[in-house]
Structures are given as structure tokens and as C-alpha cells.
Amino acid sequence: MLLDSGNFTDNPTEAGDLRTATLLASMKTLGYKAINVGERDLVLGYDDFMKRTEGLGLTFISSNIVKQGTKELVFPPYTIVEVKGTSGKPVRVGVLGVDRYSPVWQKAGPEGTNLGMAAPADMIATYLPEVRAKSDVVVLLAALSKDDAHALAKRFTDLDLVVGAYGGIYNTLEENEGRIGIYYTGNQGKRIGESRINLDAKSRVADVTSYLHFLTVHYPEDKAMQDSIADVLAKLPRPEPPKKAETLKQNAVVPVAAGGS
Amino acid sequence: MISRRFRLRWMIPAVILIAGIASAQVPPAAAPVAPPAAPNVPRTLAVPDGALVAAGKAPELELLYTGDVIGFIEPCG
Numbered sequence: 001m002l003l004d005s006g007n008f009t010d011n012p013t014e015a016g017d018l019r020t021a022t023l024l025a026s027m028k029t030l031g032y033k034a035i036n037v038g039e040r041d042l043v044l045g046y047d048d049f050m051k052r053t054e055g056l057g058l059t060f061i062s063s064n065i066v067k068q069g070t071k072e073l074v075f076p077p078y079t080i081v082e083v084k085g086t087s088g089k090p091v092r093v094g095v096l097g098v099d100r101y102s103p104v105w106q107k108a109g110p111e112g113t114n115l116g117m118a119a120p121a122d123m124i125a126t127y128l129p130e131v132r133a134k135s136d137v138v139v140l141l142a143a144l145s146k147d148d149a150h151a152l153a154k155r156f157t158d159l160d161l162v163v164g165a166y167g168g169i170y171n172t173l174e175e176n177e178g179r180i181g182i183y184y185t186g187n188q189g190k191r192i193g194e195s196r197i198n199l200d201a202k203s204r205v206a207d208v209t210s211y212l213h214f215l216t217v218h219y220p221e222d223k224a225m226q227d228s229i230a231d232v233l234a235k236l237p238r239p240e241p242p243k244k245a246e247t248l249k250q251n252a253v254v255p256v257a258a259g260g261s
Numbered sequence: 262m263i264s265r266r267f268r269l270r271w272m273i274p275a276v277i278l279i280a281g282i283a284s285a286q287v288p289p290a291a292a293p294v295a296p297p298a299a300p301n302v303p304r305t306l307a308v309p310d311g312a313l314v315a316a317g318k319a320p321e322l323e324l325l326y327t328g329d330v331i332g333f334i335e336p337c338g
Contacts, residue, residue, distance in 0.1 A: 004327050005327070016332055164328055
């Protein structure tokens, strides 16, 4: 089961939009089950986000993006994904998602409203009990600092796993708060986290073994995906090379200006 | 001449005394010391033996996760 903690969006340029669209289409092909909405993903506001993700069939969640000044959510606060376990029994995975708290963050929201960020702990406290009641495994997707993730895991002991990404930080070693594992995967899609989970007789997490895969050239390419991305790259607008005369002129001006006293 | 009986009379207490002093100087048997506890080193997240996928029995549930991908679709570095 594939999850993403958000901030998948490239810069809002023609090339960036094409990359983001390709990435989202690929995430759909790969079968991502839940994606947290990150701050970057809303850089042009709610309506732009909805337009870019319309019809993809991906599940986007956020437990703490709200209409400014309220606790009214604009995305589903969680999702429960039922998958077939290796034993053949169904396993219910509850997924919440949070972004870092910022009292000054705001973006254009739906229907003339503004979006704001509620405190993650307040929102987890609101929704975790119902997610726990409906799930065998509860995962928090975290687009906030690892220190904040530790603090949340320490407080909310009904979580099973916190997986996140923020500021390029990634784990090389196992990190826990009590029985809750905390795994950060870095940025730019260079690493992918893996957690192998076994359940006890009561369908609660019995053990978790995790790995972080650094996607070097040793990992084989998927031919179909590679071809599809090559097609997109061919369409990307190429930046115009600087004109030679201008470059020379600029270079010539700098030393004169620097030594002109 | 010192009779045998006289010598024994002094030797026995002397031996007891010396044995007592000697035993008092022997350091008491050391209390058993537990071996030092293994340092609590967190487990590495690297896949063992440089493999692409770790060996082992299939778990009941497998999660794979990413984040902060910021539009990267090309190999980097």
C-alpha cells in the first residue's frame, strides 16, 4: 500500500505544472492509496489544486487545513483503506495527514474563503479516536518537522506509525516514541520508505520492520514508466541559452565597476 | 628441653591465630558482576547486504511511502 505525505507539487511554471501533472498521473498508475495535501500543493490556492487533481481518482486528505479562523475542514481529515493481508484477512488502515502549524499561512480557499492551518495536535485529538475505532493500523502522514512528529507520537499513543518528509530530512536509523515508529524519507523522490507490519490475534500491530530504499541506479527502471516520462521530458520547454553578446557585455562591466574608484 | 606437649600447647593457638589473620587479609570473594548491558543502538534502516529488497517472510501488511517529491520525475544527482 502506497502513501505520500504531500508537497508533491513543482514550481508553478509551465514546465513545473507538466512535471506535477506527470507525477500525479504516475502516482495513480502506481496505486497510491492516500496523499496528504502539503503547503506547496496549495501554492495557487484551493481552486487551482482541485482543477489540477480533478478526475485523477486519487485520495487527498488533510486533517488540519481549514477555512481560516474556523476548524471547518476543506479536505477529508482521514481515509480508511481496506486491503487484503497476506493471510487473506482484510486489514483496515486508517490514514490521517497533517502539515506544520503556521498561524500566518493563508491561501485562497473555496467560494471566496481563505484557507488557514489549524494546530495538528488539536485536529488529531479530534479525529484520532474515530480513526482508531475503525482501523487495525493507524498511520499519520506528516509534512512537518521530525521534532514535531516525535511530539505528536509521544502524545497520541493510539497512532501506530508516523511517516513523513520535511526539509530533506531522512532517517538512517530506527526512531521511535514508545512503540510508534517515526520514518522520514527525505525529498525529491530519492528515497522510499518501507514498513513490514505483522498483526496480533486482535488485529493490532505486533511488529514493524522498516527499511529506507535509496533509489540509485541499482534499482531497475520500469520500461513503460520510463518511456512515458521521456515523452513528457521531450515536451518540456527548454530554457533559452543566454545570448553570447550580452554575456560578454555583462562580464566586461563587472570588473570595471568593481575597480572604478 | 621443650616437651612435645608444651610445643603443641603453643603451636595450636599460634596456627589458629595466623590462619585467622591470613583469612582476614584475603579479599572477600567478589560479588558476581553482571556483564555490561549491550548499548541500545537503534537498528539501521539500510537494506541488509546491499540487496534491493530485504529477504524474509512476507508480512501481513506492507506500507511504502514517499513525501516532498516536489515534481521530481527525472533521475537526479
